Amino acid sequence: MTKESQKTNTMTAEETARQNSFIELAKTLTAQKSNTLGRPLTYCLTTFGCQMNEKQSEVVAGIMDEIGYHRQDNEEADVVIYNTCTVRENANLKVYGRLGHLHSLKDKNPDMKIILFGCMMQEPHVVEKIKKTYPFVNLVFGTHNIFKFAELFYDMQQSEQQIVDIWEGTDQIVEDLPTERNYTFKSGVNIMFGCNNFCSYCIVPYVRGRERSREPEAIVKEVKRLAADGVSEVMLLGQNVNSYGKTLENPVTFAQLLEMLEDIEGLKRIRFMTSHPKDLSDELIATMAKSKKICHHLHLPLQSGSSRILKVMNRRYDKEKYLDLVDRIRTAIPDISLTTDIIVGFPGETEEDFQETLDVVAKCGYDTAFTFLYSKRSDTPAAAMENQVPQDVAKERFNRLLALVQQEGRRRSSRFEGSVQEVLVEEESKEKGIFTGRTEYNLLVHFPGNESLLGKYVRVHLDECRGFYYLGTLEENE
Ligand code: SAH
Ligand code: SF4
Ligand code: F3S
Numbered sequence: 001m002t003k004e005s006q007k008t009n010t011m012t013a014e015e016t017a018r019q020n021s022f023i024e025l026a027k028t029l030t031a032q033k034s035n036t037l038g039r040p041l042t043y044c045l046t047t048f049g050c051q052m053n054e055k056q057s058e059v060v061a062g063i064m065d066e067i068g069y070h071r072q073d074n075e076e077a078d079v080v081i082y083n084t085c086t087v088r089e090n091a092n093l094k095v096y097g098r099l100g101h102l103h104s105l106k107d108k109n110p111d112m113k114i115i116l117f118g119c120m121m122q123e124p125h126v127v128e129k130i131k132k133t134y135p136f137v138n139l140v141f142g143t144h145n146i147f148k149f150a151e152l153f154y155d156m157q158q159s160e161q162q163i164v165d166i167w168e169g170t171d172q173i174v175e176d177l178p179t180e181r182n183y184t185f186k187s188g189v190n191i192m193f194g195c196n197n198f199c200s201y202c203i204v205p206y207v208r209g210r211e212r213s214r215e216p217e218a219i220v221k222e223v224k225r226l227a228a229d230g231v232s233e234v235m236l237l238g239q240n241v242n243s244y245g246k247t248l249e250n251p252v253t254f255a256q257l258l259e260m261l262e263d264i265e266g267l268k269r270i271r272f273m274t275s276h277p278k279d280l281s282d283e284l285i286a287t288m289a290k291s292k293k294i295c296h297h298l299h300l301p302l303q304s305g306s307s308r309i310l311k312v313m314n315r316r317y318d319k320e321k322y323l324d325l326v327d328r329i330r331t332a333i334p335d336i337s338l339t340t341d342i343i344v345g346f347p348g349e350t351e352e353d354f355q356e357t358l359d360v361v362a363k364c365g366y367d368t369a370f371t372f373l374y375s376k377r378s379d380t381p382a383a384a385m386e387n388q389v390p391q392d393v394a395k396e397r398f399n400r401l402l403a404l405v406q407q408e409g410r411r412r413s414s415r416f417e418g419s420v421q422e423v424l425v426e427e428e429s430k431e432k433g434i435f436t437g438r439t440e441y442n443l444l445v446h447f448p449g450n451e452s453l454l455g456k457y458v459r460v461h462l463d464e465c466r467g468f469y470y471l472g473t474l475e476e477n478e
Pocket of ligand 3: 049050051052084085086087119120204207208243383
């Protein structure tokens with residue numbers, strides 16, 4: 001049976017109640033199975049891609065936990081789930097590679113269930129390939145119907161056939177589903193879904209659908225609940241947070257939303273991602289400058305330094321506008337840390353265009369820049385462009401860019417060497433007894449500590465900058 005369903009316009013509160021009833025049904029099934037087997041049932045969930053995927057995985061994990069499954073890291077589990085990404089081809093290839101391995105695990109345990117969801121599943125050619133080449137996958141769904149996971153899971157448990165449920169789009173935002181947070185003291189918070197920008201290289205608008213903002217009241221309520229629950233740092237998530245609220249019945253700007261969050265008790269740090277340079281307003285810069293909680297860090301994707309390429313990319317700013325924006329930000333918030341994303345080898349990129357990118361990197365003083373080789377994504381306008389850059393040329397430019405980015409990053413980040421910074425302690429590093437924390441500027445610091453510091457704010461002396469991170473020591477009086 002292949003189940004294809006259309007978008008519905010059910011009221012969201014009704015939908016939450018409906019899904020809760022499926023959670024109850026699935027719970028009973030789990031208890032019966034677990035009784036028969038005489039052991040708890042397990043699941044393994046892997047997330048590819050961005051923080052929005054991480055956040056949606058928390059919903060799936062929350063529902064699995066609620067249903068009665070125990071999470072484990074090892075894929076020899078009763079249920080294996082992948083939340084997929086397709087922003088670049090290698091994200092795609094990773095999933096296909098791992099499916100081969102899952103097949104062999106399933107040979108050993110035929111009762112094992114395999115679930116694929118997320119961005120990659122919104123591409124029709126991917127779903128065709130899974131139906132044909134990977135029939136042992138039990139359930140496939142996309143990005144628009146994650147809220148329906150309990151129902152899909154319950155259906156899958158009763159079906160011998162592969163279930164495929166992909167929606168082309170949705171206007172629903174379902175609130176209040178169970179979630180299992182990755183950290184107790186920090187959390188991502190979706191403020192909007194989808195993207196309307198259609199940058200010519202990018203597949204996200206096709207797989208995530210049109211831009212939809214959550215109501216500010218729902219966001220404030222969620223952040224208040226998180227803060228009451230011990231979360232002191234939130235990361236507001238959206239593909240283009242600067243256009244938040246434009247499509248609401250009562251429009252609200254992103255800066256106004258930030259102001260609504262400012263006074264929430266217990267909340268200490270507010271971060272957000274991603275800012276599109278074309279929509280970054282002076283109002284937002286002013287709000288950041290006066291806020292006591294918004295971290296002085298901005299991720300401001302450049303993509304290219306060439307005005308000609310930016311136009312073909314459909315980014316709707318040029319080199320001068322970008323540099324002017326950076327100037328205005330640095331004037332208002334002198335200690336701001338800037339990070340960026342850059343694509344190398346976009347169709348038609350010449351050496352001169354590339355030099356413009358190097359020029360912007362040299363001028364902007366990024367703390368970190370994420371550099372990507374252009375990857376052709378099916379059905380995007382750039383994929384049809386004729387003047388694709390040969391791989392070896394792109395690779396050579398990529399290496400030159402990386403060298404500059406690293407040199408500049410080291411120079412910029414070392415500005416804090418010798419200072420004392422407040423860090424939020426996040427986890428124990430791979431080395432026992434060494435803990436990792438993050439400064440307001442999003443820089444990582446490793447220092448000797450103990451478990452009691454997890455989730456706390458401590459003052460750390462930054463002894464030595466190692467490029468993207470620091471080695472430090474706790475201040476004596478901590
Ligand atoms: N909404 C964010 C970006 C989300 S995707 C923004 O507009 O800034 C994250 C990054 O992946 C992008 O900033 C871009 O640098 C990179 N990316 C997206 N599509 C790509 C492609 N086809 N090839 C290479 N890199 C790509
Ligand atoms: Fe992709 Fe552009 Fe939307 Fe970012 S703003 S998700 S790069 S289309
Ligand atoms: Fe990937 Fe989807 Fe995020 S394509 S980067 S997981 S929005």
